[in-house]
Amino acid sequence: MSELHKFLFEGLPVRGLLVRLTGDWREVLQRRKTVQDEFPKPVRALMGEMAAAGVLMQSNIKFNGSLIIQIFGDGPVKLAVAEVQPDLAFRVTAKVVGEMPERAQLDTLLNVHGKGRCAITLDPKDRFPGQQPYQGVVALHGDQREPLHHLSEVLEHYMLQSEQLDTKLILAANDDIAAGLLIQRLPVEGAGNLGRKNEDEIGINEAYNRIAHLTATLTSEELLTLDADTVLRRLYWEEKVIRYEPVAPHFACTCSRERVGNMLKGLGREEIDGIVVEQGRVEIACDFCGVKYHFDPVDVGELFTPNERQAPGSATLN
Numbered sequence: 100m101s102e103l104h105k106f107l108f109e110g111l112p113v114r115g116l117l118v119r120l121t122g123d124w125r126e127v128l129q130r131r132k133t134v135q136d137e138f139p140k141p142v143r144a145l146m147g148e149m150a151a152a153g154v155l156m157q158s159n160i161k162f163n164g165s166l167i168i169q170i171f172g173d174g175p176v177k178l179a180v181a182e183v184q185p186d187l188a189f190r191v192t193a194k195v196v197g198e199m200p201e202r203a204q205l206d207t208l209l210n211v212h213g214k215g216r217c218a219i220t221l222d223p224k225d226r227f228p229g230q231q232p233y234q235g236v237v238a239l240h241g242d243q244r245e246p247l248h249h250l251s252e253v254l255e256h257y258m259l260q261s262e263q264l265d266t267k268l269i270l271a272a273n274d275d276i277a278a279g280l281l282i283q284r285l286p287v288e289g290a291g292n293l294g295r296k297n298e299d300e301i302g303i304n305e306a307y308n309r310i311a312h313l314t315a316t317l318t319s320e321e322l323l324t325l326d327a328d329t330v331l332r333r334l335y336w337e338e339k340v341i342r343y344e345p346v347a348p349h350f351a352c353t354c355s356r357e358r359v360g361n362m363l364k365g366l367g368r369e370e371i372d373g374i375v376v377e378q379g380r381v382e383i384a385c386d387f388c389g390v391k392y393h394f395d396p397v398d399v400g401e402l403f404t405p406n407e408r409q410a411p412g413s414a415t416l417n
């Protein structure tokens with residue numbers, strides 16, 4: 100079962116999260132394989148890292164709405180999306196448009212011409228009409244325009260920029276598991292606004308730096324193969340770690356026939372009728388879960404005829 104572990108360092112303003120997506124992650128890949136060609140290996144790894152990162156970030160901010168990580172690429176991957184709900188239900192997909200080397204990394208997948216972007220969107224659950232979701236965008240290169248090879252570096256940059264919080268993030272994924280470890284410095288009340296560095300603050304920085312340094316020694320291989328207890332013990336055996344009861348992230352898709360219908364309506368009657376004439380019906384497979392939605396000519400007629408079952412003018416009766 101997939102697991103998310105939360106922990107704190109006793110007496111230190113540092114918190115941590117460790118995620119391991121296992122059966123749920125394999126289900127994502129399996130579903131894809133049953134409807135379409137599977138994603139190339141580097142894209143599967145990227146999607147796994149995005150799913151793990153999304154779960155870590157959603158759990159870290161406890162946001163009542165969807166957290167969406169979108170990477171818009173200018174290379175063989177045009178788009179990669181991971182979406183995580185407050186109950187840690189996640190889904191992830193990508194749009195691949197070209198060939199890529201077997202060992203492609205973030206920059207060779209998505210930032211070939213330096214135009215790749217990563218957008219983090221927080222879409223509140225009870226958004227009132229007209230309210231925009233919050234969105235932060237970061238480039239896929241560093242401050243000196245140096246190429247970033249890993250998603251973790253892009254997201255660390257985003258968190259520093261948007262929350263002003265130092266974050267250390269380790270991500271890794273293969274076809275069996277998608278995993279991540281996040282360590283974040285907690286904001287300290289009063290500190291930072293005093294205009295001077297007192298000894299406490301220096302001590303706090305040292306504590307965070309020490310833990311971030313320990314965290315950085317974790318290899319992808321270790322993150323993918325060791326269970327959560329072993330990872331935390333190995334890295335932080337000299338620290339006092341307070342653990343919380345793990346929770347279970349899971350795969351779930353929010354697609355529905357109604358949403359697909361609305362999307363078809365958005366394309367317009369002419370376009371849809373064209374498809375019906377050509378193929379007899381419209382078939383749409385959800386990019387996230389692979390579920391297929393069929394609309395035959397009668398369904399299409401209903402789509403474009405509002406309140407079809409009501410006689411004309413009946414809405415004004417009573």
Ligand SMILES: [Zn+2]
Nearest residue numbers: 352354385388
């Ligand atoms: Zn779906």
